[in-house]
Amino acid sequence: MLLFVLTACSGDDAPARPPATPEFLLAASDYKKWEMIDPAVTIEMNKPLPVTGPACSTGEVKNGMGYFYHIYTNGNIEFQDGCGRTTSDKTLLKGTWAFNEGKTAITVSLDGFPQQTWTITELTVSRLVVTANGTTLTFAPTPFRS
Secondary structure: OHHHHHHHOOHHHOOOOOOOOHHHHHHOOOEEEEEEEOOOOOOOOOOOOOEOOOOOOOOOEEEEEEEEEEEEOOOEEEEEEEEEOOOOOOOOEEEEEEEOOOOOEEEEEEOOOOOEEEEEEEEOOOOEEEEEOOEEEEEEEEOOOO
8 A cells, every 4th residue: 555655656647837927937037137148159167258249339348248138027127238438337228028929029118229129039938039220139147146
């Protein structure tokens, strides 16, 4: 009888978890910071992220921050490109984002810039790859809030 009880409660009887929604993958339960990474470099545990970003525009300098997006579940988004007028200029551009109907693209509106559509080519817990204006951008989440 004891053997029957032990075999009747196998781990295979555990309820299946539903797949994560695109909203959760993109913004977790409230917020997720995605930083641009070099897609050719493998992400490894206990090693710094292979962060990268485009060069600063003329008249700007690196400000010590990375190229990243703060994405919030409430539809807000903040952007920082790692550049500023001075090294202490750490301005975040603010705006909004929304999925398209099929959740295969994101429409991003940043204050002072034309609206963009990012086509999602990969969205997992650890990687976001989008194509915007013919350019593919790869991001990884970072635990640091700036």
